[in-house]
Every structure is written in C-alpha cells, then in structure tokens.
Amino acid sequence: MEEQIRMRKADFWTSLVFFVIATAMIASAFTMPFKDSFAGVQNVWYVSPALLPLAIATGLLILATTLLLNAVRTGGAKAAVGSLGRRAAAAGEATSRMLAAIAIIAGYVYGLIPRVDYFVATALFLQVFIAAFYLGRREIMRFLTVAFLAVAAPAFLADLVGRYPSPGTPSRYALDLVVALVLAGLCVVTWRRLAGDVAGRRRFSITLAVSLVVSLFTSVAFKFGLLVPLPSEGAIIRVMEEIQIALRPLWK
Amino acid sequence: MDIVAQFGAFFAVLFTLLANPFNWVLLIAGTVLGIVFGALPGLTATLGVALLTTLTYGLPIASAMVALLAMYVGAVYGGSYASILINIPGTAAAAATCLDGYPMALRGEGGRALGLTTTASFIGTILGTVALVAFAPLISRLALQFTSFEFCLLAFFGIVISGSLTAQDLFYKSWIAGLLGLALACVGRDNLQSYPRFTFGFSQLEGGIEIVPVLIGAFGIPQIIKTMRDPLHAAKPQEVRKILPDWGTIGRQLKNVARSAMIGIGIGAVPGVGEDVAAWVSYGVAKNTSKNPERFGKGEPAGVVACETANNACIGGALIPLLTLGIPGSPPAAMLLGALLIHGVNPGPNLPFERPGFLLQVTAIMLLCSASMYVCGILLCRQVIKVLRAPSEVFLPIVGVLCVIGSYAIGLNIVNLYLMVLVGVAAFFLIEMEYPIAPLVIGVILGPMADENLRRALMVSKGSFLPFFTRPVSVILIVTILLVMLNQVPAYRRRQTAFFDRVFRRRPAAA
Numbered sequence: 001m002e003e004q005i006r007m008r009k010a011d012f013w014t015s016l017v018f019f020v021i022a023t024a025m026i027a028s029a030f031t032m033p034f035k036d037s038f039a040g041v042q043n044v045w046y047v048s049p050a051l052l053p054l055a056i057a058t059g060l061l062i063l064a065t066t067l068l069l070n071a072v073r074t075g076g077a078k079a080a081v082g083s084l085g086r087r088a089a090a091a092g093e094a095t096s097r098m099l100a101a102i103a104i105i106a107g108y109v110y111g112l113i114p115r116v117d118y119f120v121a122t123a124l125f126l127q128v129f130i131a132a133f134y135l136g137r138r139e140i141m142r143f144l145t146v147a148f149l150a151v152a153a154p155a156f157l158a159d160l161v162g163r164y165p166s167p168g169t170p171s172r173y174a175l176d177l178v179v180a181l182v183l184a185g186l187c188v189v190t191w192r193r194l195a196g197d198v199a200g201r202r203r204f205s206i207t208l209a210v211s212l213v214v215s216l217f218t219s220v221a222f223k224f225g226l227l228v229p230l231p232s233e234g235a236i237i238r239v240m241e242e243i244q245i246a247l248r249p250l251w252k
Numbered sequence: 253m254d255i256v257a258q259f260g261a262f263f264a265v266l267f268t269l270l271a272n273p274f275n276w277v278l279l280i281a282g283t284v285l286g287i288v289f290g291a292l293p294g295l296t297a298t299l300g301v302a303l304l305t306t307l308t309y310g311l312p313i314a315s316a317m318v319a320l321l322a323m324y325v326g327a328v329y330g331g332s333y334a335s336i337l338i339n340i341p342g343t344a345a346a347a348a349t350c351l352d353g354y355p356m357a358l359r360g361e362g363g364r365a366l367g368l369t370t371t372a373s374f375i376g377t378i379l380g381t382v383a384l385v386a387f388a389p390l391i392s393r394l395a396l397q398f399t400s401f402e403f404c405l406l407a408f409f410g411i412v413i414s415g416s417l418t419a420q421d422l423f424y425k426s427w428i429a430g431l432l433g434l435a436l437a438c439v440g441r442d443n444l445q446s447y448p449r450f451t452f453g454f455s456q457l458e459g460g461i462e463i464v465p466v467l468i469g470a471f472g473i474p475q476i477i478k479t480m481r482d483p484l485h486a487a488k489p490q491e492v493r494k495i496l497p498d499w500g501t502i503g504r505q506l507k508n509v510a511r512s513a514m515i516g517i518g519i520g521a522v523p524g525v526g527e528d529v530a531a532w533v534s535y536g537v538a539k540n541t542s543k544n545p546e547r548f549g550k551g552e553p554a555g556v557v558a559c560e561t562a563n564n565a566c567i568g569g570a571l572i573p574l575l576t577l578g579i580p581g582s583p584p585a586a587m588l589l590g591a592l593l594i595h596g597v598n599p600g601p602n603l604p605f606e607r608p609g610f611l612l613q614v615t616a617i618m619l620l621c622s623a624s625m626y627v628c629g630i631l632l633c634r635q636v637i638k639v640l641r642a643p644s645e646v647f648l649p650i651v652g653v654l655c656v657i658g659s660y661a662i663g664l665n666i667v668n669l670y671l672m673v674l675v676g677v678a679a680f681f682l683i684e685m686e687y688p689i690a691p692l693v694i695g696v697i698l699g700p701m702a703d704e705n706l707r708r709a710l711m712v713s714k715g716s717f718l719p720f721f722t723r724p725v726s727v728i729l730i731v732t733i734l735l736v737m738l739n740q741v742p743a744y745r746r747r748q749t750a751f752f753d754r755v756f757r758r759r760p761a762a763a
Contacts (some may be wrong), residue, residue: 046710049442052703101480129649
C-alpha cells in the first residue's frame with residue numbers, strides 16, 4: 001500500500017513534467033512551417049515537419065492528463081502536495097548512495113572528461129567511484145564525492161563562462177597536473193582515514209591498482225590501438241605519445 | 253537444386269569465415285567475454301553488445317558480427333551461472349533459471365545443472381538459427397509488398413507491442429515511454445525537408461540523436477546507478493565438481509525442448525520483448541504441462557531446460573524482425589541494429605538486394621557462436637565461476653568508463669556523452685517508476701521510420717488517411733495495434749475474460 005502511494009506520488013510529479021514537455025513541444029511545433037514556404041518549397045500540412053511532433057505531443061498531453069487524474073483519484077496528488085511543506089527527511093543510505101553515484105558520473109562526464117587529460121580524469125573517477133562504494137564507509141563516500149565535485153564543478157563552470165584554458169596551452173597542462181595532485185592528495189587522505197582498518201586498506205590498494213591499470217589500458221587501447229583521439233589529450237597523453245614515438249623504431 | 257545451391261553457398265560462407273584466424277580469436281574472445289558479462293550480476297547482454305559495438309566499429313562487418321553475436325549468445329547463456337551457483341540471476345533472461353537451478357546446486361548437482369543449461373542453450377540457439385533461416389526470407393519477400401503506409405504502421409506496431417509485454421504498473425506508462433522515445437527521435441533536421449526540429453540552436457543536435465549513445469545510456473547508466481545503490485553481495489558460489497553435458501536428460505525432455513524453443517522463437521520475434529519474457533513463459537508452460545508440477549521450484553531439471561532453451565532460442569527469433577523489417581526483436585537486438593547502422597548496413601526488406609548473402613553470413617556466424625558457446629561453456633566453466641567472486645562495486649565503475657569512452661569513440665562528439673548521461677539518469681528514474689524502457693528505445697530507433705513514412709504516405713494520398721483503411725496489410729496492422737492496445741486496458745480484459753467464461757465454461761449450477 002505504501003509502495004502504491006509512493007508510486008502515485010511520483011506519478012503526480014511526472015505527469016506535471018510530461019505536461020511541460022508536451023506543451024513545449026506543441027509551442028515549438030507551431031513555429032515549424034505548415035503551409036508557408038520553406039527553402040523555396042511551398043508546404044502542405046501533411047508534409048510539414050511539425051506533423052509527427054504535434055501528434056506525439058498531443059498523445060503525451062492526453063496520457064499525462066490520465067496519469068494526473070489517476071494520481072488525484074488514488075491519493076497520490078494529496079500525498080505529494082502534503083509533503084511539500086514538510087521538511088524532507090534525512091536521506092536514507094540507499095538514497096545517499098544513488099545520489100553519490102549520479103553525482104560522480106555527472107561530474108566525470110560534464111566536468112572532467114571534456115577538459116582534463118583523459119588518463120588523469122579517468123584515474124580520479126575510478127578511484128573515487130570505487131573507493132566511495134567498495135570501502136563500505138559512509139563518511140568516506142561523502143568525503144570523496146564532495147572532493148570529486150569540488151574538482152569537476154569548477155572545471156565545468158569555468159568552461160561555461162569561457163575561462164577554461166584552450167587545449168594545448170601551458171595553463172591547460174598545469175591544470176591537468178593540479179587534478180593529478182588532487183588525485184594523489186585524495187589517496188593520501190583516504191589511506192590515513194583507513195588507519196587501523198586492515199581490510200579497508202587492502203580494498204583501497206585494489207582500488208588504486210584498478211583505477212591506474214584501467215585508465216592506462218583504455219588510454220593506450222583507444223589512442224594507439226583503435227586510433228581514436230581521446231576526449232581531452234593533456235600532459236599525460238602527450239607523454240604517452242612521446243614514449244610511443246621513442247619506442248616505434250623497436251617494432252618498425 | 254535450389255536448396256543444394258543454398259547449402260553450398262552456406263558452407264562457402266562458413267569456410268570463408270573460418271579461414272580467417274582473426275575471426276577465431278574474435279569468436280572465442282566474444283563468447284568468453286559474453287559468458288563473463290552474463291555471469292556477473294549487474295552486467296547484461298545488452299550492455300555487453302553495446303560496449304563491444306564501440307570496440308568493433310573499425311572492423312569489417314563480418315568480423316564485427318562474429319564478435320557481437322558471440323557476445324550476445326554467450327551473455328544470454330552466461331546468466332545461468334550466477335542463477336545456479338549463487339541464486340542471483342546474472343541477467344534478467346536467467347531469472348527463471350534460479351527457481352530450479354539453485355536447488356539443484358544445493359543438492360550438490362550444480363555441475364549437472366550447468367551441463368544441462370549449456371546443452372539446452374546450445375540446442376536453443378541452433379533451433380533459433382534454423383527459424384531465422386527458414387522465416388527471414390519469407391518475411392522479407394512479404395515485406396517487399398509494403399509501402400509507406402505499412403512501414404509507418406509497422407513502426408507504431410513495434411512501439412505498442414514492445415510496451416504491451418513489458419509494462420508492469422499502469423498500462424499506459426509503456427505508451428508514455430514509447431512517445432518519449434519518438435519525441436527524442438524528432439530531434440535534429442527532418443529527413444524530408446531538412447528543417448531543424450528541437451535543436452535549440454545547438455549545431456551538434458542538427459544531425460539528430462545518435463542511437464548507440466542513447467542505447468548505452470538507457471541500458472548502461474541505470475544498471476550502474478541501481479547496482480551501486482543496492483550492491484549485490486553474492487554468497488559464496490556453490491561447489492561444482494564435474495561439468496558434463498547431460499544428453500540423457502535432454503533426450504528425455506525432447507518435447508519440452510521443442511516447445512520451449514518455439515516459445516522462445518515466437519517471443520523473440522515480437523519487437524522489443526526480450527529473453528526474460530521467453531524464459532518465464534516457457535517455464536510457466538513447462539510447469540503447467542508437466543506430470544509433476546509440484547517438483548518445479550525444488551530442483552526440477554525440466555524447469556532449467558525450459559528456461560535456457562527458450563532464452564537462447566529467442567536470439568534467432570529476435571534477429572528475424574531485425575533483419576527483415578529493421579525492427580529489433582529484443583533489447584540486445586536493438587544494440588545490434590545500432591552496430592549494423594554504424595557499419596552501413598540498413599536492415600529491412602531491401603537487405604537481400606543491398607547485401608546479398610548477408611542472411612547466410614549471419615546464419616553461419618550464429619552456428620559458429622552456438623558451437624563456441626558450447627565448447628567454452630564446458631571447458632571454461634570452472635574458471636568463469638571464479639569471476640562470480642568479483643565485487644560489483646569494482647567492476648561497475650570500469651563499465652562506466654567503457655560506456656563513456658565507447659560512446660565518445662563512435663562519433664567523436666562530446667555531446668553524445670552529455671546525452672548519454674541525461675538519457676541514462678532519466679531512464680533510471682523512469683525504471684524506478686516502473687516505466688518500461690524497451691518502448692522508449694524502440695521509439696528512438698523507429699521514430700525516423702514512422703515520421704518519414706507517415707509523411708510520404710500522406711504525400712502519395714494527397715493528405716487522405718483513407719488508404720490506411722483500404723490496403724489489406726494496413727488494415728491488419730491497424731486491427732492488431734488496436735487489439736494490442738485494448739488488451740492492455742484492464743476494463744477490456746475483465747470483459748473479455750467474462751465473455752470467454754460465458755461462452756466456453758458452464759455456469760455453476762444454481763443452488
């Protein structure tokens with residue numbers, strides 16, 4: 001029963017989201033050519049690019065209304081509105097883990113991957129993501145997640161306002177090294193926090209090994225094996241390129 | 253004579269594939285990787301095929317298909333390892349195998365159960381392949397008669413039917429998911445007039461949304477978030493002494509095997525409905541038709557055989573609509589569609605003309621994959637069991653990295669990554685609210701087909717909808733779509749049940 005109410009509560013909010021999406025789609029579809037000419041072609045309604053979006057948005061609007069009415073009928077809407085004024089209860093263990101996982105993935109993709117050297121970004125991501133969950137300690141999970149976001153969010157924001165250095169510039173390489181230093185610093189801090197926890201330190205050693213080996217393997221495999229340029233090639237990838245050039249005579 | 257020539261062509265293709273040693277490496281590596289992906293709870297066949305797609309896009313199409321199909325076949329089979337040995341299904345397709353596989357392992361028959369699953373999966377894959385080679389040309393020939401009217405309806409049919417069997421909560425949630433998928437497919441310049449739709453001024457969105465990153469996001473990211481939130485703390489795997497193919501038991505189960513294979517093939521051919529549904533349905537049928545239904549759930553070999561035959565037979569079934577109509581029969585087949593498109597292969601009725609011999613090639617590859625799965629399953633079983641001890645908190649972040657770099661590698665476009673995470677997080681919350689993801693994915697895939705053919709059909713009829721109701725195949729499709737939709741409405745189902753009760757059953761005698 002509680003699960004049903006929770007589901008209907010969620011239905012209430014999602015129906016509103018679908019309303020917004022459908023309305024925005026309809027508004028946008030009405031800006032598309034219907035009968036007027038586009039690119040020198042006189043349109044007729046049935047060839048209009050707005051035809052399918054309008055049909056989809058109308059369907060979505062009808063289904064969102066059905067979802068909303070069901071939520072109202074089954075008490076989901078009342079529960080959802082009632083919970084608005086109340087202070088949100090402290091996040092449970094599962095919710096904290098879910099939020100931490102989403103935050104780390106989002107930080108990696110939106111913050112680090114487009115800007116920081118692939119090897120450094122991936123090693124940091126793996127170290128934080130694995131340690132946060134594998135060590136099984138909530139305070140370490142929180143600390144690592146916050147520290148990770150403290151690196152990823154400024155990188156994202158700086159790029160958003162056009163202040164992040166361009167690829168190949170010395171200041172960009174310097175920032176790669178700063179992130180590498182953060183990686184090393186997090187290692188030291190986490191290791192010290194695990195003082196006296198033999199099993200925890202063993203797990204953290206595995207974490208470190210996995211994060212470095214996987215980062216190195218994927219960098220080499222994609223960059224030199226599949227010949228795919230990496231999203232951001234910074235200081236470490238440049239070093240790898242130099243090593244490859246130096247070693248090339250050995251197999252040529 | 254024609255059949256002899258076809259057989260000759262088939263063996264020629266088979267030997268050409270085998271003549272390339274690189275294909276051997278891909279076949280064995282793909283199978284082993286597939287078994288490992290299937291065995292590890294939290295990793296799925298779809299995710300395996302998705303990640304491998306990103307690694308094989310530089311290979312020739314034949315070699316890429318060897319790796320991808322080996323992964324697909326191996327992963328569907330590999331799911332049974334975790335089901336039998338730790339009572340946690342490695343993939344959703346093997347969930348039903350837990351019911352009888354784990355009790356067998358508890359009795360000390362883990363090796364026998366694994367031998368049975370290996371043999372049943374092998375037979376299932378072979379029978380699925382036979383169905384593929386038998387039905388695909390017929391459906392292709394039929395589909396050649398289709399025009400824009402039928403293709404438009406076929407796209408909607410795919411979306412509706414994939415939702416009908418996967419919806420768990422409110423029936424219309426599957427329709428909402430399908431519409432969201434179609435809405436995503438509208439992003440970018442439209443195919444007929446090149447008008448930019450929902451691009452918000454971003455030039456990166458003008459080419460539309462790439463299918464593979466969306467699929468990786470929809471299937472990979474929710475799996476990672478869910479498993480990190482609720483980690484799978486697997487128990488110590490049950491001991492396995494000897495793994496031998498139990499042909500004797502299979503021989504006594506021939507009727508069960510044939511029936512389960514037919515169920516698997518049939519369900520596989522239904523767009524978007526995967527191996528998990530096939531396994532559950534065939535398990536239910538095997539139990540209901542058994543002379544000893546009370547033994548099911550307590551370690552009955554027939555239960556294991558039914559599930560494993562059906563889920564592997566489903567693969568061949570899922571390839572039938574994929575290759576003949578361009579509509580994927582299951583989520584991993586949706587990934588295969590993405591891979592085929594990347595390689596410049598457009599599955600559909602024109603495939604036999606554009607790429608003659610491709611169907612034979614796929615059939616030969618399926619045959620090789622089933623043989624490879626059988627050999628690797630028997631020989632490497634004990635080594636794969638060791639993988640079950642790997643903690644999910646370690647391997648899922650690695651999968652996360654592969655999702656990211658794989659999605660990026662396909663188009664070298666960072667926007668693909670942004671989309672992948674957005675779609676992935678949205679898919680996670682939709683799954684939490686019991687929205688099926690299959691219709692969403694099928695919507696993204698079939699959206700362009702629906703859009704283009706709807707407008708093309710209306711152009712032909714000068715804006716009239718009448719031909720939709722006068723063309724025989726169109727009418728059949730419309731009736732089927734309406735029936736499938738109606739069948740999901742609880743009020744209609746209640747009335748339908750009451751009607752059949754009235755017609756076919758006697759009313760209880762009045763007191």
